[in-house]
Amino acid sequence: MIQVTDLQKQFKTLRKKEGAAGGLRTLLSRDYQVKEAVGGISFAIEPGEFVGYIGPNGAGKSTTIKMLAGILHPTSGTVSICGMSPHRERRRVTRRLGVLFGQRTGLWWDLPVKDSYDILAAMYGQDNRVKETRLAQLSELLALGEFIDTPVRKLSLGQRMRADIAAALLHDPDILFLDEPTIGLDMIAKRSIRNFLKQINCELGKTILLTTHDMDDIEQLCKRVMVINHGKLGFDGSIDRLRSRIGLPTKIRVCYASQVPPCGSLPDTRLQLISQEGRTLTISCNREELSAMEALRLLEQLGIIEDVHMEEPDFEDIVHQIY
Numbered sequence: 001m002i003q004v005t006d007l008q009k010q011f012k013t014l015r016k017k018e019g020a021a022g023g024l025r026t027l028l029s030r031d032y033q034v035k036e037a038v039g040g041i042s043f044a045i046e047p048g049e050f051v052g053y054i055g056p057n058g059a060g061k062s063t064t065i066k067m068l069a070g071i072l073h074p075t076s077g078t079v080s081i082c083g084m085s086p087h088r089e090r091r092r093v094t095r096r097l098g099v100l101f102g103q104r105t106g107l108w109w110d111l112p113v114k115d116s117y118d119i120l121a122a123m124y125g126q127d128n129r130v131k132e133t134r135l136a137q138l139s140e141l142l143a144l145g146e147f148i149d150t151p152v153r154k155l156s157l158g159q160r161m162r163a164d165i166a167a168a169l170l171h172d173p174d175i176l177f178l179d180e181p182t183i184g185l186d187m188i189a190k191r192s193i194r195n196f197l198k199q200i201n202c203e204l205g206k207t208i209l210l211t212t213h214d215m216d217d218i219e220q221l222c223k224r225v226m227v228i229n230h231g232k233l234g235f236d237g238s239i240d241r242l243r244s245r246i247g248l249p250t251k252i253r254v255c256y257a258s259q260v261p262p263c264g265s266l267p268d269t270r271l272q273l274i275s276q277e278g279r280t281l282t283i284s285c286n287r288e289e290l291s292a293m294e295a296l297r298l299l300e301q302l303g304i305i306e307d308v309h310m311e312e313p314d315f316e317d318i319v320h321q322i323y
């Protein structure tokens with residue numbers, strides 16, 4: 001459904017001049033510097049996939065999304081959306097695409113939300129009856145009723161984001177590009193947006209590419225994650241594969257029925273002791289080297305186990321290892 005081959009984007013900007021009248025000298029100079037925002041990335045996304053696209057600030061995520069949506073022209077490489085080029089066939093591609101940039105609204109700031117939807121529907125050539133039916137469906141899912149007659153500038157951030165998501169879906173596109181759809185939202189608003197996205201992916205089969213700095217969004221929504229850093233794709237695969245590739249240890253806390261002797265040495269070198277407090281040992285082990293069952297069998301050699309608590313490595317820590 002989405003095919004990206006060797007996609008590259010360079011920005012050419014004037015090199016800043018220092019000193020007196022530096023601003024004017026910068027403007028008059030022809031001294032350019034080239035910034036490579038996206039450095040030759042390739043990937044394919046199948047229909048119905050929910051893919052996370054993550055990376056540190058300035059990694060090239062928004063630039064990629066803008067090229068996929070036909071907003072920016074690539075310096076080189078190709079993008080194909082449902083077999084079409086977003087740059088040569090922008091109008092036709094736009095009908096299949098919904099795009100949301102969470103940092104700024106795509107709606108008309110001073111108009112009531114409903115008026116923005118009317119304008120968008122007219123732009124898509126949507127029949128009035130179809131638009132009203134579609135709006136009624138979206139209203140039910142995103143609770144638009146409470147603010148549909150309010151000017152966009154007066155909406156809370158959570159309401160604004162719901163209004164923008166509805167705008168992206170008004171023409172019923174197959175594909176959604178979401179750039180930070182939960183930015184700045186509280187936990188309740190985040191949860192409601194995540195539930196909605198889960199629903200439209202699972203029940204309506206929408207294909208979604210999601211950019212976010214919120215690792216909970218990624219962990220809860222995406223089966224697959226792509227990591228970009230300095231314009232290059234550093235990882236493309238499942239979250240589980242990412243976990244195992246990084247190999248951060250799992251923590252196991254074991255409480256024994258009676259005091260165990262001080263553990264200078266554990267029964268296996270693949271187990272590392274973090275701490276011992278009374279009857280409780282905290283151990284770390286790499287699940288790639290040792291399964292949870294094997295670890296417990298080894299720990300049983302020290303005494304009768306009364307309680308066990310396992311802590312998987314935090315997804316955020318895993319991601320920071322590759323940034």
Ligand SMILES: Nc1ncnc2c1ncn2[C@@H]1O[C@H](COP(=O)(O)OP(=O)(O)OP(=O)(O)O)[C@@H](O)[C@H]1O
Pocket residue numbers: 011012013035036037055056057058059060061062063064
């Ligand atoms: N129009 C532009 N002109 C010059 N440089 C740009 C332009 N747009 C983006 N860049 C640069 O390209 C790089 C990638 O920017 P981009 O916005 O794609 O990053 P990002 O991964 O989306 O970052 P963030 O998470 O902070 O939104 C950055 O170094 C940025 O400064």
